[in-house]
Amino acid sequence: MNGILKRFLGQFGAEAFLPKEMIIERNGEFFLLSPDLKEISEKNAWWCHAGTYLGKIRDKRFSPSFPLLFMIVEKAKNRVVVDDKSAWLFICGRDIFRQGIIQAAGSIMRGSYTLVLNRHGECLGFGRIVKNLDEASEGVVIKNMFDLGDFLRRENPAKAKSLNPSKF
Amino acid sequence: MSQMDFFLSRYREMGWKYIEPAVKQAIRVNIMNVDENALLRRLEEHGFKLQKIPFLKSGYWVAEARFSIGATVEYLLGYYSIQEAAAQIPASIFTDLKNKKVLDACAAPGGKTVQLANLMEGTGVIVALDVRQNRIKALRNQLERCRVSNVIVYQLDARKASKLGVKFDRILLDVPCSGNFAADKEWFSRRTMQDILRNSRIQRDMLAEAARILKDEGEIVYSTCSLEPEENEFNIDWAVKNLNLEVVDVDTYGERANTEIFGKKLSSAIANCRRIWPAETQGFFVCKLKKRRM
Numbered sequence: 011m012n013g014i015l016k017r018f019l020g021q022f023g024a025e026a027f028l029p030k031e032m033i034i035e036r037n038g039e040f041f042l043l044s045p046d047l048k049e050i051s052e053k054n055a056w057w058c059h060a061g062t063y064l065g066k067i068r069d070k071r072f073s074p075s076f077p078l079l080f081m082i083v084e085k086a087k088n089r090v091v092v093d094d095k096s097a098w099l100f101i102c103g104r105d106i107f108r109q110g111i112i113q114a115a116g117s118i119m120r121g122s123y124t125l126v127l128n129r130h131g132e133c134l135g136f137g138r139i140v141k142n143l144d145e146a147s148e149g150v151v152i153k154n155m156f157d158l159g160d161f162l163r164r165e166n167p168a169k170a171k172s173l174n175p176s177k178f
Numbered sequence: 179m180s181q182m183d184f185f186l187s188r189y190r191e192m193g194w195k196y197i198e199p200a201v202k203q204a205i206r207v208n209i210m211n212v213d214e215n216a217l218l219r220r221l222e223e224h225g226f227k228l229q230k231i232p233f234l235k236s237g238y239w240v241a242e243a244r245f246s247i248g249a250t251v252e253y254l255l256g257y258y259s260i261q262e263a264a265a266q267i268p269a270s271i272f273t274d275l276k277n278k279k280v281l282d283a284c285a286a287p288g289g290k291t292v293q294l295a296n297l298m299e300g301t302g303v304i305v306a307l308d309v310r311q312n313r314i315k316a317l318r319n320q321l322e323r324c325r326v327s328n329v330i331v332y333q334l335d336a337r338k339a340s341k342l343g344v345k346f347d348r349i350l351l352d353v354p355c356s357g358n359f360a361a362d363k364e365w366f367s368r369r370t371m372q373d374i375l376r377n378s379r380i381q382r383d384m385l386a387e388a389a390r391i392l393k394d395e396g397e398i399v400y401s402t403c404s405l406e407p408e409e410n411e412f413n414i415d416w417a418v419k420n421l422n423l424e425v426v427d428v429d430t431y432g433e434r435a436n437t438e439i440f441g442k443k444l445s446s447a448i449a450n451c452r453r454i455w456p457a458e459t460q461g462f463f464v465c466k467l468k469k470r471r472m
Contacts, residue, residue: 042327044303044328046302046303046328047303047330050303050305050330050342053342053343053344054332054341054343054344056332057330057332058314058318058331058332058333059317059318059321059330059331060329060331061327061328061329061330062325062327063318063321063322075322076256076323076325077322077327080325097251098251101254128251132251132255134251158251158254158255159254161254161319161322161323162248162249162254164319165316165319
């Protein structure tokens with residue numbers, strides 16, 4: 011598996027579980043292919059998307075896709091579960107306050123990366139812990155790095171305004 | 179005669195009397211990602227009232243909404259797609275899609291591609307084509323959001339699909355068309371017969387290319403959201419007479435297509451096509467073609 015992808019997974023305490031022979035890197039983007047897709051992709055190598063998109067390298071860092079985050083939910087050790095209000099604010103692009111965290115697992119130390127889950131156990135994105143979770147009692151503790159609202163923001167910035175933080 | 183009168187007189191001649199359409203917003207549950215009943219409960223908790231669409235398997239009309247159905251966490255999680263009811267029909271009329279090699283020839287923005295992937299339960303392969311870069315971006319976003327894993331995308335004109343050197347079991351030809359007035363308020367002032375005839379020629383080229391790369395006994399589903407017979411019945415009549423294809427009867431919504439239009443007698447098999455006049459859904463035309471064994 012490509013080093014940068016492996017390092018990214020390692021940040022969440024997720025084991026390297028993707029079959030490296032089925033991962034293809036193309037123009038800085040990573041894809042996980044089934045054997046059937048791999049056959050077609052080799053025959054016609056000018057495809058622009060194949061199989062499961064895993065993410066891309068942006069500014070020398072790995073920027074994951076949502077399918078990849080969903081794939082590592084079961085494997086990742088670092089995760090926090092947040093309440094409904096915090097979940098909604100998070101997908102509106104906001105950071106997480108200490109009061110919104112219901113449960114935390116794995117590393118809870120400043121500088122660690124953690125998946126952010128809602129009460130259904132669904133991954134909403136990930137963030138960087140900015141205050142040790144066992145010490146902080148209030149204020150922003152997780153900085154939003156990437157959230158589901160990105161789908162609306164990238165497709166249609168005007169439509170993304172429908173993700174209104176005041177809904178709660 | 180105004181453009182509107184001109185087109186409405188054509189529809190009248192085909193047996194339809196104008197009524198103001200009231201097209202309802204619809205969603206389709208992505209059953210690969212979520213339990214349908216669990217999703218319905220969650221959407222109801224958000225205040226949405228949904229109504230099962232009787233002629234679709236996992237389709238619902240949005241009867242009541244307090245905010246946009248596209249602004250829920252469930253939508254962003256890929257649990258459902260916003261897809262007009264008639265547009266959900268084409269993918270649903272293929273037989274036996276599992277483990278097949280499927281071509282989605284004009285795929286973007288990807289609603290039907292995701293539907294195909296669901297019907298295939300993630301098995302087999304979908305080759306998705308679109309000719310325009312910006313539309314491929316929308317297609318890729320849709321595939322990512324809905325976590326579809328069996329699709330490969332090429333930027334390619336459907337009229338050149340044989341360049342891939344692949345033979346397909348199933349081909350979805352949801353071709354570019356002139357659209358209809360139910361989906362576009364300015365339609366009557368925007369469209370001319372020249373547009374329709376130009377689109378018809380492009381559609382025939384796509385049908386011919388699809389027939390070339392379809393396996394024997396393979397299926398093509400052809401659909402448009404146009405009401406014009408030049409893009410629908412006349413094209414299928416031409417395909418049946420020239421491309422070794424037959425029209426297969428399908429059990430779906432819509433009325434049987436006419437076999438005589440504007441004084442032109444068509445193959446009797448055209449009655450197996452379905453024409454949907456705008457009402458609760460937009461206007462639509464759909465049929466299933468099968469390649470005869472050589």
